[in-house]
Structure formats: structure tokens, C-alpha cells
Amino acid sequence: MPPVIDDATVRHVARLARLHLEPGEARTMEAELSGILEHVDVIQSLDLDDVPPTTHVLALENVMRDDVPRPSLSVEEALREAPEVVEGRFAVVKFEP
């Protein structure tokens, strides 16, 4: 079977996740991600027609809260971890999206 994930795909996913890859890492990732997808292929070969898609392992639904305000953080607390603050806001370095 040809590799499910090629070098270009690894680099694209890394870019989307804003990950920097060291030399050689792309090749390792290629093998590891392909391995994961190959395992998924094994699962997909099973007859699962009667099994509904499962997004949660918990037998829970409709967990909701009432629409009642709770105290927020103070502005000082909210901004405490910010590396830099500009006019009461979290400063963003100049960026190109």
C-alpha cells in the first residue's frame, strides 16, 4: 500500500497547526501518521453498519446551565498572563494571516 500521508500533506498539516518541523521530523511524522490512518483502515474494513457513530463515550446528553451571569475576572486578573498589553487589550504581534 502506498503511504497514506505524503511529505506535502505533512507540511500542509504542520502549517495549519503552526508547527515548526526540524529537519527529518517530516519523514518521521509521515510514517507515524500513515500508521495511524492504516489502523483506521483496519477498523473501516469491519462490518459496522449496525453501530451508530459515536462521538462520546459518556451516556450523557443535554448538559446545560441556566442563563445566569457569574462573576467575571477583574481586568487586571484577565490580563495578568498577557505578555504585552495595549490599551487594556491583549497585544498581538504584527502578523500576516
Added chain:
Amino acid sequence: MSAVDLSRWEPVIGLEIHVQLLTRTKMFCGCALSFGDAPNSHTCPVCLAHPGVLPVLNREAVRLAIVTGLALGCEIAPHSQFHRKNYFYPDLSKAYQISQYDEPICVGGHVSVLTPDGEFEVGITRAHLEEDAAKLVHVGGGGRRAGAESSGVDFNRGGTPLLEIVSEPDIRTSAQAGAFLRQLRSTLRRLGVSDCNMDEGSMRADANVSVRPAGSTELGTKTELKNMNSFRFLERGVDAEIARQVAILEAGGAVTQETLHYDPDLNEIHSLRSKEEAHDYRYFPEPDLVPVVPDRSWIEELRAGLPELPVDLRRRWVRDLGISFEDAEVLSEPRELVAYFEDVAGRVDAKAAANWVRGELRAQLRELGQEPWESRVTPAHLAELIGLIDDRTLSVPLAKEVLAEVIASGAAPAAVVEEKGLGQISDEGALVEIVERLLAENPDQAAQLREGKDKLVGFFVGQAMKASGGRADPARVGALVREKSGLS
């Protein structure tokens, strides 16, 4: 932009509308919603995405989504699910937005849109819940990202509950797009779902636009026109995009599928994002939120509690009361105005009622910053005033004066007429005296009138109104002027 020959092309338009829901708190945490408060004064570890926090769904947001779905004729999904939509942007604290993907809460509805030229149908593909992003403020560079010296994030808006409503591509003109959006706004306001202020961003519209050769049933390549923040810009933006696509196609080119921004100042369309990055959101089910499985009895309770929707109200008024669509549109929100107008219309001719409520009453009250239902003019007062015009006690100008007095004092119109001696002169002899005197005092005009210069009737009516302090009946005076000049 040059005019487009639309006889050969058919535009196909669908809208995606985001509205902020009128909850008290955010979608997944207890922070209060706010607009215009100090930056970052309504945040917590959840909406700031500190490690290890868990979202909990706001029941009221779910209720508002269901109410909207029912009003738009949608099916409320027996099972719906949240997904993570992944992308990096500084206004998104978690680097993903919690949204809904293949299991939205409302699916498959349709609405009938009322216009002065009749009704048209628009399918509703879906409506789903999601959270709003934070507000990114650019300092320097004219407030735009490009050229900004620095940018700052205010997370007060981050996590505000949003409902995204997606229409089918059933719209054919920019005017229809505007009519659909206006009616949707009235509906959502009537339901108390959103205040839908486009200039404050609580209602935002994107348009998917394509064109195809007239008569074709295949869809052309579409573009997405983002975030038009007024009805006028929506209509102008859609028109500009239709013109741009037709020009490309007529020149033998092909439309590129992309996201566009409409610049209302320049009436120009710009590309917004690079194509290779668009729509690679890698949705996956949100593991921190369990499915929503609304109780059928809850849904039926909400269905039973739906008010009469603006479209039904307007249709009923146009049909049963005979008022114009424009009057019906203006008078059908807010609900206090609906009650006020219906009260007046139940007492006198509905067209006159619509005219006075929509026109003079609102105009005079606007000066005072009052609404009809808060004013001292009760529906009974207004009906009485209209009655005084009908029985010719008051001319329209006098009635306006009386109205001002009712607004000021709260006295009944008939009492104001009595007290101020404002009633029209009903004594025929007195009117004849005024007319004869004016004809004598203005011999030149009187002579021209006798020669058949009919326009001068108006001159004498005006003089008579002045001489009588507005209390002469203009129609009666006109007739007398003609009679005394031998014209009739």
C-alpha cells in the same frame, strides 16, 4: 461600474446570516454579555481558553435557536452535536471555534417573503449554534489590519452566542435579498431572539452569489461576499458582484470561487483570503460537549408559544384592513406599536389610522424622543382626532395643532378643540363674508380668476386659511371662491 445586461443572465443568491442571541450570558460560560464596556471586563478562564477549562452549554441559547427554527419552518433535529472548527487567528482564544457541522439544531425550513410586488419563497437550509470571536482592534494604520502598528484583543465579545441561518440559493435579485433580510430581522426581533442591529454587529450578512445563463438550471461558480453591515450595502454589494461576474463571463472568462469583501466607499469588490488556506477547518466532534437531544414536549411547548409572526401580521393587515404593504411593514414592529395601531384601527378607518400613527404622530413624538405607546396620546385620543377630521370639525392642519396639544397636555382632542376654539368655521355666512372680503381686497387676482386663471383659487384658499386662523374648511372655501367668481 457599468450597467449590466441582465436579460441574458440570471443571478442566484443565498444568504448566510449571523445573529447574536439575546441571552444574558455567553454561550459556554457565565460571563455577562456587554456592548461598549471596558475591554476585557467580561472574561473568565473559559472564554479566555485557559488550560483545563470546560464549556457548559447555555440552555437559553438552545431555546432561542429552537424558537427561530420553528418560526422558519425548520425541523428541530432530534439529535444535534457541536464540532470544533480549527483555525488560528488572534480573536479566537482556543484556536478553534465551537460550532455545529453535520448535525445542526435546525434543518430544512422555508419562509414566504412579503414584498409590495407579492410574495416569494426562500428555503432555509439550516440554522446552527456557535460562538462569536473576540474583537480585534487595530491601532494605527487607519484601523485596518494591513499597516497597523499594533493590534489588541478584547475578549468581551468572545463566546457570545450566535445563530447562523443559511438560506437556499432561492434569491434572484439584490432587492429580494434585502426584503428577505428585513423580514428575517423583524421576525427575530418579534421572537426576542436578537436585537439585530447591523451597525453594532449583532446581525451580519454574507451573500453567496453566482450567475448563470438565463434559462439554465445548472449553478454557476459562486463567490462569498462577506460581512455587509447594512441593508443598503448588502443590496449594492450584491449588485456590484453580479456585475463583476457578468463582465467576466461575457468576456469569455471564468469566475473563481473565493471569499470577497465589498468596500462600500469605493463600490468595489476585493479578494479577502488566499485560496489555498480557505476552508481547511478540520472539523471534528467537540469532546467537551455532549449531544443536544431536545425533549419533544419542550419543542411543542415552544411551538405553541410562538407569537403571530410579522409576515402573517402584515399579510392579514394588507388583506383585512386594506393598508399598504409599506404601512404594514413600518407598523409591525415593535410589538407595542402593533398593539397601539391595532387599537386605533379598531376604532376608525384603518388607512387613516395607519397614516396618522406612521406619519404625524411619530413625527411629532420623535422631536420629543417619545414612542406612541409611551406618550400621552392614547389610541382612543388618536381615533377621536381622526373622527373630528371625518366629521369636518377639523382640517388636517388644525388636527395637527390639536395633536400637539394632546401630546403636551394629555387632554382629549374634542376638549382641546372646545377650549381653544379651534373647530372649523361651520357657519356658511361667516365663510361667505371672508371670501367676499378677500375678492374685494385683491381686485387684480379676482379679475384674473374671473378670466379663468384657475390656479388663483389656491391663492384665495390660502388667504382664507390665514384670515381664519386655519379654521376655514379649505374645500368649502374653494367652492365658494369659484361660485363668487362665476367659475362653477
